[in-house]
Amino acid sequence: MMIxxxxxxxxxxxxxxxxxxxxxxxxxxxxxxxxxxxLYEVYKVLPEFCTQLxxxxxxxxxx
Numbered sequence: 001m002m003i004x005x006x007x008x009x010x011x012x013x014x015x016x017x018x019x020x021x022x023x024x025x026x027x028x029x030x031x032x033x034x035x036x037x038x039l040y041e042v043y044k045v046l047p048e049f050c051t052q053l054x055x056x057x058x059x060x061x062x063x
Contacts, residue, residue, distance in 0.1 A: 002034045006041035013042070014049055 008022045026032065 002028065002031050003033050003035065003038070005037070006038050009038065009042045010045060010049070014044055 002025055004022060004025050008018075008025070010016070011018045012022050012026055
C-alpha cells in the first residue's frame with residue numbers, strides 16, 4: 001500500500017511542476033491508501049486555489 005500526502009494530490013489536481021512524478025503512484029488505485037486527514041487537507045486548500053486561478057483569468061486550466 002502507498003500513501004501520497006496532500007502536497008502530491010495538490011500537485012496532481014493543479015497540474016503542478018511535479019504532477020508527472022506523482023502519476024505512477026496515483027494511477028495505481030489498487031495499492032493506494034488515502035487517509036481522511038489527507039482528504040480534508042486537499043478539500044480545504046483546493047477550492048481556494050481554483051478560485052485564485054479563476055480570478056487571475058486562467059479559465060482554460062479547468063477545461
